[in-house]
Amino acid sequence: MISNIVSRDKLVIFCNYIIDYGLLAIIFFIPLIFDYSLSSSYNVFDLYKAIIFRVILVFILLGFTAKIFINGWLAYRGGAKIFLLAGLMLASFFISSLFSLYPAQSFWGSFLRQQGFYNFFNYLLFFVLLILNVENFKQIRRLIIAASVSASLAAIYGLVQYFSLDPFVWSESANGRIFSSLGQPNFFGHWLIMVLPLSFYVFIFLAKKFLTRFLAGLAIFLQLACLVFTYSRAAWLGWFGSMIFLIMVWLFYKRFKKIAWGLMGLILIGLMLLIGLNIISPARGDYNSIGLVNRLKSIADFKGGSSKMRLYYLAAAAEEIKQADYLRLLLGYGPETLAEVFMKYYRIDWGVYEAISTFPDRAHNWLFDQILALGFLGLSVNLIFYIYFIYRAAVFLRARQKFEANDWLLIFLSASLVAYSINNLFSFSLFTVLVYLYLILGIGWLIINYRQKAKILKIPLTALSKLLILVALVLVSAVFIYTNNINQARAEIYYVKALKSLRAADCQAVINNLGKVMDLSPNTLYYQENYLFLILNCFSEIKDGNMLERIKSFDNKKSYAILHNLARLYGLSGFYLDKDYYPLADKIFNDLITSFPYFPALYEDFGKQKIMQADYKGAIEIFNQGIKILPPLDHPYLNDQHRWQVALVAVRLHEAAGQAYFKIKDYDLALDYYEKGLKLDxxxxxxxxxxxxxxxxxxxxxxxxxxxxxxxxxxxxxxxxxxxxxxxxxxxxxxxxxxxxxxxxxxxxxxxxxxxxxxxxxxxxxxxxxxxxx
Structure with missing residues (x-):
């Protein structure tokens, strides 16, 4: 009997080790993970972050399940409402995914963003496992220290990038902004402003000795330096807001209410002055510079640059909401589908303030993104969840006459949430930031309820039932790890091989590797789109009937990229195989131009097809239409990079039109178009x-x-x-x-x-x- 109790206790201790170190591994390692070998594709950073996060989470879940089955009970604090609200958020996300424009993509997440229902489920599972397994402040402190150390290591790598010492070559490096292991400056800045309040807490309350305080101060310095060098304006505003929040709380706590209200008044007056001065004399940054002063100046510049684009995105989002039907207003268009929504709002001016032919997959505003993706139902459920959390935090703090170190932690966590919220008024969150969001919410919930007595939920199951459930959970977890994690990684590896084979002009290897990609990840829209794109470069090598059938099956897809590449494939098929394919290509091109009249690539590719058909006059007309929709190269807000991008497109269109004139022997006009192209390049x-x-x-x-x-x-x-x-x-x-x-x-x-x-x-x-x- 005693030996059974001892062995049972040892098993519980072992399960706790799995849970504790699993949570620490997520917090410490996830932000730092990336795979440079995938640099030829676009998933260097978040793919393996997501895979490793999910795999670790499975082991934590198995350890937790085994622990509660061994104990025969489950303990929790704070009542069941938080679990109910988390469940409602998950349900609303699932319903929106079910009625999505692209249900598969909404469920599994897009290739680039990884933000479908599948990962949202894992975020909430992480949140629930955190609040059910962290039992004392020693564990909480370890998690906070792990977050601060992880951010410091990421900051060191960020400074390595800033001083041009990076052993890796990144396309983003040419922009002069650092991004560390998160892959993009704005996401790096967003993550830093959430961790910085925690680092300050470590410095003030946890670091007692000189050496530890020195290291904590150094960590803050490194993180602040990197925040500056991200040149992320949304992150700067979030950081400023979080610091104001901390100062105001401290002033009110110290009974300096007049100073607090005076400071608030000064801030409001300052903001009003800035807005007024900007109306009288609008700020204008240098659109070719990334310097600190210029980025600060550009915060108030709403007539050019990315600030102007944000206004376009918001206007497009508002217009879409205005004309949406009742189903979309209620349930949204589905997670990870907004690129298809924003495409139709693309206008000529977008190519002035952003790269030509690019469009967002987010509104860059949390409120609009929630409405468009999840509908007003999803927005309401999310707001109720966060309002309930804020309410419970406020009740807890108001009841405390004197704040202890543990109480101050809740305030610093709240500062992180303030930073997150302000940032997301102008941007959006991806994988690492969202993992840390639910970390902060989970720790905050633990602090709010740490004085409450734990509630015990008995698990009235027989030993056999527990064993069967645990075995089933292990098997299901193994299947999910293999099919949705290992296979996802394998698909990406084969996709990278296909890209390398294309560069080596080995079309057979391209086709073979793409076939493996589609077998491993058949529902990934990105792979479907790029399958067609890469096959275009190896069209002469297509001999496999199954591949041709697979290509034809894409005809039912609604994706712009699939339809565009399918039209190009039909055009090639008309030239090499059967002229009956030409009408199919014509129909798709005409439909796309009707829906998206300002995308130059449509006119360029359609015109080239007309040349293949020997319809040279038709090609000339199409190329000239494409030239007319290009942004003017003398636009005052067009920066050098965007001007160069527009010029490249203009050169190609002029050259193609010249070739069509050459075919009909109108040499004077052909020469005129060639010379216009040559002036540009x-x-x-x-x-x-x-x-x-x-x-x-x-x-x-x-x-x-x-x-x-x-x-x-x-x-x-x-x-x-x-x-x-x-x-x-x-x-x-x-x-x-x-x-x-x-x-x-x-x-x-x-x-x-x-x-x-x-x-x-x-x-x-x-x-x-x-x-x-x-």
């Missing part, structure tokens, strides 16, 4: 070849030679230029120069000597045309 080599071709067919060989020489200056390692010059000089009967340039071409590609020599031997040289993928 002097380094586009194909334009030099296009112009040379015009002069060649007009018999102006000297001009054709001159333009080919310019192309050779731009691309001295491309054998096609000296080969073209060799053919032109041969046509002029200048054999010494013809042989000279032929020798240059052979020197660049010695392995292709026979093919090049055969070209040279042709009696009447063919005009060399660059191969262009349509």
């Amino acid at each position: 002097l380094f586009r080599a194909t334009l030099y070849k296009d112009i040379a071709d015009i002069y060649y067919v007009q018999g102006q060989l000297d001009k054709a030679i001159s333009w080919n020489k310019r192309g050779l200056m731009l691309n001295p390692n491309d054998y096609n230029w000296p080969l073209a010059l060799s053919l032109l000089y041969r046509d002029k009967k200048d054999l010494p120069r013809a042989k000279k340039y032929l020798a240059e071409a052979l020197k660049l590609v010695p392995n292709h000597k026979r093919q090049i020599t055969n070209k040279f031997k042709i009696t009447k040289p063919k005009r060399y045309i660059y191969f262009r993928y349509w």
Whole structure:
């Protein structure tokens, strides 16, 4: 009997170890995890964070279940309302996912954001397991210290990025903003402002010795420095708000009410002055600079930059809510579907203040995002949950005449929530921030109820029933770990292999790897979209009937990207296989242009298809429509980066229109379009070849030679230029120069000597045309 009790106690202790260290592992490691090997795709940061979080959570759940079955009871504090409200939030999320535009994506989450019902369920499970298993302040302090240390390590890596010492090469680095292990400056800043109040709490209340206080102070310094270097304005505002909150609480606690109200008045007057001055003399930042002063100035600049885009997003969200039907108002469009909602609001001006042809998948405002994704039902349930939490916290603090260190922790946690809330008036949260949100809510709930007596819930199950439930839970967990975590990671690995194979021009490997991706993750919309996109580059290699059937099955999808790429595939099929595919492509392109009239890529690809159909006049009309919808390059709010992006699109459209004019032998207009393109991009080599071709067919060989020489200056390692010059000089009967340039071409590609020599031997040289993928 005694031995059974001892062994049972040991099992409970072992379960507690699993739970405690699992919680610590989540708090410490999740923010730091990323996989650089996935850098060729877009899921370097959050994919493995989410997978590892879910796997650890499964082990915590199994340990917790085993513990309560061994004990025969479950203890909790604070009543059952919090669990009921959490359940209602989960139910509203599930219902919105069920009636979503894309139910599968809403349930599992999008590839890039990972914020579907599946992860939301895990956030709430984490919250529940936290409040049911953390039993004392020693555990709470360890969690807070783990969070602060994790943020400090992330901050060190952030400073490594700032001082250009990063061993990894990131596309974001070129922007001059640090992002550490979170992948994006705004998300890094958002996370830091939630951890900083906890770090201050460690410094003030937990660090007693000189060394620990020094290290805690250093941690705060590192985190603050990184917050500055994220240049995230929403995070700065959140941090400022959290500090004001802490100062006001301290002043009221110390009975300095007049000073507190005076400070509040000064802040309000200051804000009113800033708004008034901005109306009289609007602030305008330098849109090509990321400096600290410029970012501060741009906070009040609502006429340009990303601040202007936020206003566009909010206007689009308000318009969508205004015209939504009753079902969408009640239940929303579903989590992770808002990109499809915002697309239709894209206008020409969006390409001025943001990268051309880009659109958001969030409104960048918590209130609008909740309404659009979850409807007013989801918004109401979320608000009730948070209001109930705030109410219980306020009741707890008002009952305390003198705050102890543990009571102050609730105030510092509240400061984190203030920072989170202010930030999300202008932005949104992703994986790491949401894990920490439920960490803060969970710890806050524990503090609110730590003085209450624990309620005991008996578990009246037989030993056999408990064993069967535990075994079933283990099996279900194993299946979920394998199918929705391991397979998700494997799919991403094969997707990266497909991208690398494409760069190596190994189309068979691309096709094979994409097939494995689709087998492992068939419901991921991102993979479906990019499956089509990558297959476009390997169209000539498609011989598998199953693959063709899979492509045809995408015809029923509503996604813009799938429909766009499907239209391109039908166009290629019409050119290579059967002209009956052309009408299918025409219909999709016309429908897309009707729905999304301001996306230049639609006009570019549709026009190229018309060239393949030999409908050159139709192509010219489409290309000109595309040129008309481009943002003006002289727009005063267009920064250099966005101007360059618009110019690239304009160059391609002008060149394509010129090629269509060339086909109908209108050489003057073809030359006019080529020259317009060249004014925008002097380094586009194909334009030099296009112009040379015009002069060649007009018999102006000297001009054709001159333009080919310019192309050779731009691309001295491309054998096609000296080969073209060799053919032109041969046509002029200048054999010494013809042989000279032929020798240059052979020197660049010695392995292709026979093919090049055969070209040279042709009696009447063919005009060399660059191969262009349509």
